[in-house]
Amino acid sequence: MVQFSDIAADLEAQAIELPSWAFGNSGTRFKVFGTPGTPRTPEEKIADAAQVNKHTGLSPKVAIHIPWDKVDDFGALGRYANDLGVSLGTVNSNTFQDDDYKFGSLTHIDPVIRQKAIDHHYECIDIMSEIGSKDLKVWLADGTNYPGQGDLRGRQDRLATSLAAIYDRIGEGQRLVLEYKFFEPAFYHTDVPDWGTSYTQVAALGDRAMVCLDTGHHAPGTNIEFIVMQLLRLGKLGSFDFNSRFYADDDLIVGAADPFQLFRILVEVVRGGGYGPSSPVAFMLDQCHNVEDKIPGQIRSVLNVQEMTARALLVDRPALEAAQAAGDVLGANGILMDAFYTDVRPSLAAWRESRGLPADPMAAYAASGYQATIAAARAGGTQAGWGA
Ligand code: PSV
Ligand code: MN
Numbered sequence: 001m002v003q004f005s006d007i008a009a010d011l012e013a014q015a016i017e018l019p020s021w022a023f024g025n026s027g028t029r030f031k032v033f034g035t036p037g038t039p040r041t042p043e044e045k046i047a048d049a050a051q052v053n054k055h056t057g058l059s060p061k062v063a064i065h066i067p068w069d070k071v072d073d074f075g076a077l078g079r080y081a082n083d084l085g086v087s088l089g090t091v092n093s094n095t096f097q098d099d100d101y102k103f104g105s106l107t108h109i110d111p112v113i114r115q116k117a118i119d120h121h122y123e124c125i126d127i128m129s130e131i132g133s134k135d136l137k138v139w140l141a142d143g144t145n146y147p148g149q150g151d152l153r154g155r156q157d158r159l160a161t162s163l164a165a166i167y168d169r170i171g172e173g174q175r176l177v178l179e180y181k182f183f184e185p186a187f188y189h190t191d192v193p194d195w196g197t198s199y200t201q202v203a204a205l206g207d208r209a210m211v212c213l214d215t216g217h218h219a220p221g222t223n224i225e226f227i228v229m230q231l232l233r234l235g236k237l238g239s240f241d242f243n244s245r246f247y248a249d250d251d252l253i254v255g256a257a258d259p260f261q262l263f264r265i266l267v268e269v270v271r272g273g274g275y276g277p278s279s280p281v282a283f284m285l286d287q288c289h290n291v292e293d294k295i296p297g298q299i300r301s302v303l304n305v306q307e308m309t310a311r312a313l314l315v316d317r318p319a320l321e322a323a324q325a326a327g328d329v330l331g332a333n334g335i336l337m338d339a340f341y342t343d344v345r346p347s348l349a350a351w352r353e354s355r356g357l358p359a360d361p362m363a364a365y366a367a368s369g370y371q372a373t374i375a376a377a378r379a380g381g382t383q384a385g386w387g388a
């Protein structure tokens with residue numbers, strides 16, 4: 001049996017990057033509900049993200065989205081973040097909110113529009129260099145709604161050429177991570193629908209191009225942990241966008257819809273060397289909080305990842321391998337399930353306290369008065385992204 005004390009040191013390595021857009025108002029196509037205290041500026045989003053790190057010690061980085069988080073002086077924004085104990089992380093490009101991109105961006109048939117989309121990524125890379133960010137994350141809304149609307153092969157070829165132009169500008173310590181999504185906003189096909197396409201495209205670019213796996217971007221029933229295993233095996237899993245979903249790209253709190261799936265994913269992460277100080281895999285959240293308060297929503301999320309990471313680390317590997325080798329089907333399954341059913345919450349609470357963190361970060365945030373302070377101070381906040 002692996003004990004909590006055996007894995008406690010491994011938990012020190014955990015860092016989960018927060019998306020700036022999780023702190024802004026978001027919603028569905030039916031309604032965007034405003035939340036009192038919603039940030040009005042990129043600085044206020046970062047200040048809110050810093051609260052999550054303050055109470056959990058788990059989220060030292062904040063991912064930004066351009067142009068949603070565009071400011072005149074990114075150096076100053078980075079210093080502002082540092083003063084609050086966090087730093088700026090992944091830069092997310094955005095080629096999905098401009099009329100020019102109605103029929104595509106990096107895949108568009110018109111070279112002028114393709115170049116505009118490439119130039120936007122150059123701007124993102126310049127920002128990365130200024131703030132010392134490592135990852136450029138590319139998620140494309142490119143795709144078509146009707147069979148015959150576009151030439152699938154031509155679009156894929158143009159995507160390869162555009163990505164190569166972007167990759168050329170990626171600096172030594174930087175990476176390009178390409179995110180896939182099987183549908184939405186395009187409904188017939190998307191140009192990067194699956195891990196295979198993302199892998200094929202980034203493999204053609206080079207070592208500093210990797211796949212981003214957003215857990216909400218798969219068809220129902222997909223065995224996501226198998227994809228995790230395969231990408232780690234191929235050395236191409238660059239980052240996660242964690243969230244959970246019941247139906248589509250719901251962007252709900254990670255671990256809320258299917259905690260067992262999150263466990264299975266993290267078991268493969270640990271098994272494949274995707275966790276730890278020398279791992280190349282960046283843990284990020286990609287979530288939106290439509291009806292719940294955003295800061296506690298993020299606190300709950302990073303705690304869910306931490307709890308499930310602890311359970312994945314508790315899997316008794318030697319015993320599991322022995323059971324597998326012996327063909328002991330139920331024994332092997334039982335070993336995995338023992339770890340899954342271990343309630344690590346009391347041990348984690350004590351471990352947090354031993355590191356000067358609150359035993360219960362949710363309660364500590366609620367007691368801090370921060371929510372009431374921002375609700376009073378910020379009138380008319382909408383700064384976000386989605387639907388704002
Ligand atoms: C759209 O599906 C999306 O949720 C992608 O997952 C991106 O990572 C995110 O938006 C931010 O651009
Ligand atoms: Mn995502």
Ligand code: MN
Nearest residue numbers: 214216249286
């Ligand atoms: Mn998404």
